[in-house]
Amino acid sequence: MTHNIAVIVDAYSTGAKLAAKFHAEGVAVLHVQSASPIIDFYINDFRPDDFIANVVFNGLAESLVEINRWLNGIKPICVLAGAETGIELADLLAGELGVEGNSTETSRVRRDKYAMACALKEAGLATPYFLRTDNLHTLTEWASGHGWPIVLKPLASAGNDSVFFCNDRTELESAFHSIYNKANRFGGHNNHVLAQTLLKGTQYVINSVSIDAQHYISDMWIDRRKVIAGASNIYDCEELLPYEGEVQEALVSYMKKALDALGVHNGPAHSEIMMTAEGPVLIETGARLQGAMLEEAVIEALGESQITLTIERYCHPHLFKRRLGQQYVLSKHVLCVAMISDQEGVVVDTTGFEKIRSLSSYACHFHLPEKGDTITRTIDLFSIPGVVYLSHEEFAVLQADYATIRRLESAHQVFSLNENVPV
Structure with a gap:
């Protein structure tokens, strides 16, 4: 039986890779799921077999009883947030379990972008001008005094979810209605918006x-x-x-x-x-x-x-x-290239990607669509049809291969789509 246990809250996205790394060090991993169900964006990342158990958070007292039952008297070496949604709960559980972490007194400044900006300003660090509001009139009056463009975003999200660059009042009002009082991609509700100068x-x-x-x-x-x-x-x-x-x-x-x-x-x-x-x-x-x-x-x-x-x-x-x-x-140059789609439809053929795989600097890729998957027009992190890593000793090789990727995309030679299917 292992004598070392790590606790991960929401082991999704890159955080899904932590458990296997801990296992290689002889450390077992207990998973805590901050909310149920797991949001769609993360559901395919979760690997339940990587963990000794999955505790679904259902209030602090009840969840601590179950967590401590699985820990069986072993003090965990850490409580880590595997993804954005786990940050505040990881702080809370670390404090309750007596583990080194980040203080719950400042948890909100690491999750709420308005609180974050206030903390930076209080520390004397540069920030853009900013406003938190739930009132469209207040927003437009503030924006008129700061000049365009204005950036509008949710208080607590990530991956440029619902981030808008507004060049005039009409765009600002449209962005406000797209964000305010709507659910964000991370399971939260946008009760306010954050405006910032660009x-x-x-x-x-x-x-x-x-x-x-x-x-x-x-x-x-x-x-x-x-x-x-x-x-x-x-x-x-x-x-x-x-x-x-x-x-x-x-x-x-x-x-x-x-x-x-x-x-x-x-x-x-x-x-x-x-x-x-x-x-x-x-x-x-x-x-x-x-x-x-x-x-x-x-x-x-x-x-x-x-x-x-x-x-x-x-x-x-x-x-x-x-x-x-x-x-x-740094011993080699690396480019992380986000694929960009100006098409929408169902993927019928992916063999065109082999042209990218054959590039001199091709290193690896992930999140590519498969045959039968739906691709939408790229508007944010969540709609990119894959990521490609390029790596080479000569930066000029990366530049040439990057240009090839964009040329293939523009010519629609990476993925073949059936664009007649409703998306």
């Missing part, structure tokens, strides 16, 4: 793993987006960056202060930052692993990934602490 600059992704409020930056990426009419700014590609550089130095300095301001003391975090003319500004942070990612190409380029470092932080904390103050070393 940040201008270059967007970056920074992933980190923390131990006792000390932060290790695991990987940094340029996050390129495309603006498409009738959609949010959709994912285009992310380019893995070397640690060293003037921009990276500024990003790391700001990011560590932001993690402190948000109370991220332990575990992984995934952050998006805009480098503006005035300096870095946080867009948002999730106290979890980066979602929708494959680690194989990252490990090949860096030797580690945010996932492997999270496991090390809890299974071998003495080794992880040795990394603090060190820098990762």
